Amino acid sequence: MAKFTLYVVRHGQTYFNIFNKLQGWSNSPLTTKGISGAKDTAKRLSNIKFVQAYCSDTTRAEDTAKIILNGNSASDINEPVVSPDFREQFYGCFEGLNMDEAWYEAGAPHGVPTFKDIVTKYNINTAKDYMKEADPFHMAENAEDYWKRLDQGLSMITHDKKIKDGDNALLISHGNTLLSLVERFSDGQYDMTKRPANGSITKMSVDGDQIKVTDYNK
Numbered sequence: 001m002a003k004f005t006l007y008v009v010r011h012g013q014t015y016f017n018i019f020n021k022l023q024g025w026s027n028s029p030l031t032t033k034g035i036s037g038a039k040d041t042a043k044r045l046s047n048i049k050f051v052q053a054y055c056s057d058t059t060r061a062e063d064t065a066k067i068i069l070n071g072n073s074a075s076d077i078n079e080p081v082v083s084p085d086f087r088e089q090f091y092g093c094f095e096g097l098n099m100d101e102a103w104y105e106a107g108a109p110h111g112v113p114t115f116k117d118i119v120t121k122y123n124i125n126t127a128k129d130y131m132k133e134a135d136p137f138h139m140a141e142n143a144e145d146y147w148k149r150l151d152q153g154l155s156m157i158t159h160d161k162k163i164k165d166g167d168n169a170l171l172i173s174h175g176n177t178l179l180s181l182v183e184r185f186s187d188g189q190y191d192m193t194k195r196p197a198n199g200s201i202t203k204m205s206v207d208g209d210q211i212k213v214t215d216y217n218k
Contacts, residue, residue, distance in 0.1 A: 001158055001159060001208040001209065002163045002164050002165050002167065002206075002208075003165050003166070003205075003206065003207040003208070004163050004164070004165065004166065004167040004168060004169060004206050005167075005168045005169070005203060005204070005205060005206070005214075006157065006168075006169050006170075006171060006203070006204040006205075006206050006211075007045065007048065007050070007168060007169070007170050007171070007201060007202075007203055007204075008171045008173050008178060008181065008201070008202040008203075008204060009041055009045075009064065009068065009170065009171070009172050009173065009199065009200070009201055009202075010172075010173055010174065010175055010178050010196050010197065010198055010199060010200050011030070011034075011038075011058075011060040011061045011063075011064040011172055011173070011174060011198065011199075012030045012031075012033075012034030012035060012036075012037045012038035012041075012060065012063070012064045012067075012198050012199055013030065013031050013033050013034035013037055013198040013199075014028040014029060014030055014031060014034055014060050015028045015029065015031055016028035016096070017031075017034075017198060018031065019098075020098055020099050020100065021096055021097060021098060021099060022091045022094055022095060022096065022097055022098075022099050022102050023058075023060075023088060023095075023096075023174070024087075024088050024089055024090050024091040024094075024095045025058070025087055025088065025090045025091075025095065026095045026096050027058055027059045027060065028060060029059060029060065029063075030060055030063050030064070034060075034064075034198060034199075035063075035067065037198055037199040038063070038064045038067040038068060038199055039067055039071060040199060041064075041067075041068060041199040041200075041201065042067055042068040042070070042071030042072065043071060044201065045068060045071075045072060045170075045201070046071055046072050046073050046074070047073065047074050048072070048074060048075075048168055049074040049075050049167075049168060050069075050072065050074075050075040050077060050168050050169060050170045051075070051077070051162055051163055051164070051167045051168065051169060052077065052081065052157075052160055052162050052163055052167075052169045052170070053065060053068075053069060053075075053077055053079075053080035053081065053169065053170040053171070053172075054080055054081045054082075054083065054086060054153070054156070054157060054169070054170070054171045054172070055080045055081075055082055055086060055171065055172035055173075056082070056083065056084065056085075056086035056087040056088070056172070056173075056174065057082050057083065057084050057086075057087065058087060058088070058174075061086070061172045061173070061174065062080070062082060062172075064172050064199075065080040065170075065172040066079075066080075068170065068172070069170075080170070080172065081156070083153055083156065084149075085149055085150060085152045085153030085156065086150070086153045086171065086172075086173065086177070087149075087174070087177075088174035088175070088176055088177050089128060089131075089140075089141050089146050089176050089177065089180075090139070090140060090141045090145075090146075091131060091135075091140050091141075092131070092132065092135035092137055092138070092139040092140030092141075093135050093136060093137050093139070093140070094106075094131065094134075094135065094140065099115070100114070102131075103115040103118070103127070103131075105134045106118075106127070106130040106131045106133070106134040107127070107130055109130075109134070110130060112130075115127060115193075116193040118130060119192050119193050120193060123183060123192070124176070124179055124180050124183050124192060125143035125180075126143075128140075128141060128142050128143045128145075128146055129142045129143055132145070146180070150177065150180075154211070157169060157171070157206070158206060158208065158209055158211075169206075175195045175196060176195075178196045178202060179192055179195065179196065181202075181204075181211075181213075182196075182202065182213050182216055185204065185211045185212055185213050186212070186213035186216065189213075190213070190216050190217075194217075196216070196217040197217060200217045200218060201215075201217075201218050202215065202216045202217060202218070203215040203218075
């Protein structure tokens with residue numbers, strides 16, 4: 001396995017972002033601002049040579065990836081590797097609902113009525129567990145469900161034989177997924193109560209199976 005840099009980008013703004021709704025596995029298209037923001041991110045990354053790119057199979061991630069790759073003059077890849085393993089957390093029956101109301105339903109029984117309260121007192125994994133517990137169908141992903149899936153995606157990246165020492169790879173991600181990755185791989189140095197901006201760039205150093213966040217939400 002190689003030692004390389006992974007650039008993780010949150011997808012462009014969507015309509016559900018404007019409406020403050022949980023997206024999860026649901027699809028909401030990029031807004032005009034979201035497309036413009038993705039193009040701005042593409043300009044920032046235009047001279048970075050990526051040997052591989054990945055994204056989830058949601059349209060917001062795929063569309064953002066295509067915009068970034070189309071605007072990149074240094075890379076030879078035109079399409080990302082698309083996989084459901086890179087999807088956002090699945091929120092079960094809370095998919096498409098107002099974020100504040102959904103997190104109240106999940107956290108209030110435990111005395112932490114907001115996402116910020118849950119993460120401040122506990123962590124993002126606890127927030128996932130509370131979400132599944134609150135879902136009457138129990139279809140929402142808890143931390144164990146979520147990481148079992150996402151770890152398969154991370155393994156796909158770290159074991160990709162196209163990537164060599166010193167290379168760069170790209171991953172188009174989602175807000176909660178990016179927060180989850182940063183919490184896990186940053187040794188607590190960032191504020192996990194603030195969601196990363198749409199189109200933001202986070203850099204991670206990958207050395208075999210070892211991942212470390214080196215620059216967050218820029």
